Amino acid sequence: MENMFLTLDERIDQVAKLTYSDLYQGIDQLIEEYPEEEVYPKMVARLDSFSTKLRRAAIYGIAKMNKEDTPTHLMLQLRSSKRGIRQETRKALNEIGGERVVQVLSQGLGCKDWFARETAGKALAELGTPEALPTLINVVFNDRSDKVRKASAIAIQKILERSGGNSLEKLEEFLEPYRNMPGYRGIKFLESKLVLETCESVIKNVS
Numbered sequence: 001m002e003n004m005f006l007t008l009d010e011r012i013d014q015v016a017k018l019t020y021s022d023l024y025q026g027i028d029q030l031i032e033e034y035p036e037e038e039v040y041p042k043m044v045a046r047l048d049s050f051s052t053k054l055r056r057a058a059i060y061g062i063a064k065m066n067k068e069d070t071p072t073h074l075m076l077q078l079r080s081s082k083r084g085i086r087q088e089t090r091k092a093l094n095e096i097g098g099e100r101v102v103q104v105l106s107q108g109l110g111c112k113d114w115f116a117r118e119t120a121g122k123a124l125a126e127l128g129t130p131e132a133l134p135t136l137i138n139v140v141f142n143d144r145s146d147k148v149r150k151a152s153a154i155a156i157q158k159i160l161e162r163s164g165g166n167s168l169e170k171l172e173e174f175l176e177p178y179r180n181m182p183g184y185r186g187i188k189f190l191e192s193k194l195v196l197e198t199c200e201s202v203i204k205n206v207s
Contacts, residue, residue, distance in 0.1 A: 016054040063092035071104040114145035121151030153199035
């Protein structure tokens with residue numbers, strides 16, 4: 001009854017007082033009760049909140065509404081130093097899926113902070129999209145963080161496993177279109193066998 005006297009902004013901010021088990025239901029209810037064009041920009045604004053819980057609620061909310069610019073907003077959250085926010089973002093991006101998300105996560109592999117790059121690599125592993133292989137391979141060979149290299153190596157292995165068949169043959173099949181493509185010079189003469197061996201070595205030797 002008291003909700004009848006609260007503005008949408010006040011109701012969104014109240015979500016931060018809920019337990020995590022109730023938080024998502026609270027956001028779902030707001031999305032059902034109000035037009036998305038009203039709720040969405042207010043959720044986006046909460047992505048800069050000092051409250052971790054409110055930011056996670058906003059991440060969940062904008063992913064649920066899934067607008068054209070949603071993956072871009074979510075990518076910025078990968079840069080958070082708070083693990084819970086990065087995990088919430090990773091989950092949201094995986095649930096959205098699709099080409100836009102793969103592009104955003106591939107861009108995320110170029111973030112300044114290693115933990116953002118690591119989270120992007122883990123998310124790409126869960127999505128299992130072959131289009132991300134060239135970027136992931138570049139990270140495995142060139143990233144300065146061992147943790148990021150390991151996350152990307154695992155992603156490469158998982159993508160190939162999901163594709164079925166012989167991993168070496170599949171990798172060569174996926175890379176072939178990129179061999180003579182502008183912007184992929186490093187892949188032109190790269191042997192697929194070396195990629196797989198490097199991935200195995202990184203996964204084995206990085207704690």
